[in-house]
Amino acid sequence: MDILTEVLASMRTGRPVSVRTTGRVPFGLRLPPVAGAGFHVVLSGTCWLVPLEDAAHLSPLPLGPGDVVFLRDGRGHILADHPDTPSQVEQASQFSPGSPLGTVTVGGVGAPTNLLCGNYHLDQARPHPLVRQLPEIIHLPASPLRHPELAAAVQLLRTExxxxxPGSAGIVPALIDSLLLYILRAWLEERPAAQAKGWAAALGDTAVAPALAAIHEKPAFQWTVAGLATRAGLSRAAFARRFSELVGEPPMTYLTRWRMTTAARLLRESDAPLSEVAARTGYGSEYAFAKAFKREYGQAPGGYRREVHTV
Structure with a gap:
């Protein structure tokens, strides 16, 4: 069970939105907050990512060719040739027929910087703990030796x-979609085992990772702490303590969370009747499932399904 893939799939609410951005010196582009997670790939040239006034704890970040930036909460920010360059509000993107992404050009007549900018539609109202524990900004400098797969994906994007x-219209969205997994994999792999905490450690822990995989693979199974501890090769108390320390909540609390996350995804992405959704998430009756779902999401499953399908 690939837990990272499952977590991201459970949070996705739509396909990525992407814009090919060209800034010519002097340029300052103010990007508003987005509902999801933002990203930038520097295809050529250099620029600065400048936090807005409400993020004074973050410093301006210099970016170079091949650099990748991931903004966990899609917070607003500025892209500029220099931190002191005045910024302007984001312009409307232009979309050509058959193009998989929009284009926008800003600034003067100086040296150009080319970027791929966009956002992943992720449900930030109920973020998974794995995503919630990420830094606000992940900066992955170009490094073919440290992150060869990410560097290869960036190069493929640049070429396309x-x-x-022929085929670029299908290849580019697929590469952008995969880029999110490459970014998070690279960040997770940068954590030294001795320093890794939280989910960065849980995914590689010999006791907790198998338990997480079991929960993700079979959320409908009637798991117990004792049963998961047996799979982990630990006593019940030792397993519960280790799981809570790394994951951030007790095993049964996480099991309920993942069941509800799975149910919400089924309601969004399938026409399965509520009885089937209940059975696939470990509930013996629609009533028990509906009660648990309403406690978590604040509305009945049917109402949730109608709401997400009308957005």
Missing amino acids: LEQPR
Whole structure:
């Protein structure tokens, strides 16, 4: 069970939105907050990511060719040739027929910086603990030796954007979609085992990782702390303590969370009747399932399904 993939799939509420951005010196582009997680890939040139006034605890970040930035909460920020360059509000993107992404050009007549900018539609109202524990901004400097797969994905994106050919309209969105997994994998792998905490440690822990995989693979199974502890090879008390320390909540609390997350995804992405959703998430009756779902989401499953399908 690939837990990272499952977690991200459970939070997705739509396909990524992407814009090819060109800034010519001097340029300052103010980007508003987005409902999800933001990202930037520097295809060529250099620029600065400048936090807005409400993020004084963050410092301006210099970016170079091949750098990748991930903004966990999609917070507003500025992209500029220099931190002191005045900024302007984001312009409307232009979309050409058949193009998989929009384009926008800002600034003067100086040296250009080309970026791929966009956001992933993730449910930030109920973020998974794995995503909630990420830094506000993840900056992955270009490093083919440290992150060869991420560097390869960036290079493939650059090639498809600069030299479009038949198939590019399908390849570019798929690469952007995969980029999120490459970014998070690279960040997780940068955590030294001795320093890793929380989910960065849980995914590699020999006792907790198998238990998480079991919960994700079979959320409908009637798991107990004792049963999960047996799979982990620990006593019940030792397992519960270790699980809570790394995951941030007790095993049964996380099991309920994942069942509700799975149920919400089924309601969004399938037409399965409520009885089937209940059975697939470990509830013996629609009534018990509906009660648990309403406690978590504040509304009945049917109402939730109608709401997400009308957005």
